[in-house]
Amino acid sequence: MPAKSEKACDLISELYWAMRKAFEERLEELGVTFLEFKALVHLKSAKTQKDLLKEMNVSKSTASKVLSSLERKRIVKRERMGKAYTVELTDKGFEVLKAIEKAGKELEEKMFSQMTGKEKSEFLFLLKKAINGLEGGK
Template sequence: MDIGKTLFMILQNMKKFVMKNLSGELTFLGFKCLKIAYYKSPVTQKEIIEETGLSKGTVSKALRRLEKKRLITRRRVGRKYQIELTDEGMAVMKKFEKIASEINKILLKDFSEEEMKNLKNLLERMLKNIEQVVK
């Protein structure tokens, strides 16, 4: 049984579902940056670079696009850029939360409460195992 492959395929399909339902509003990288800013706001550009593992130039370009779409504001604070979501950015993330809830319902369709509880525990153990290796 190749659990890694199955998890990868689930994640790929979740990504497709999200991007399809955001109807071309964002690139996946733009969405990723927006999501980081949403959950960690305010956040610095450097923190987004560290979290995504992408280059400064790549992240900067994605943030410029988000700023142009008026989804974020970037302001210089000392030597750093601070990123915050605009009202429009918040609206996109609220839409994402609805999509995430829908994905959850799809993934767990026909699962009993006990199965959901067991799955959550198993996935948390897997996450803990992989986190110990990558730290």
């Protein structure tokens, strides 16, 4: 389906939502929600539940619900260490994360399938340049 607009913001938004939809469909196949995926990315190494909620920028109750769900699925395990809980990926968690990373790579390859290597490089360069422009040249 052709793009609906010629405005950069609309096209970037359309690209984001198309990628997000496709990615969430892949996550669903793996039995993981988008929020659970975000938690898994931050849990590549063991850390506390408190650290996780700071990194994910979510409330304590949201982090707790996400971790409880991942625990039920045997993707993470929590252990009490004094007053804090440590959280780490299980073997199944590492397998799921590897499958998610593979799915992300496949989606990116699909997105770039209509571009030459040079076009892909130029596209990425221009995206970075646009981001730098919005961030004031940081």
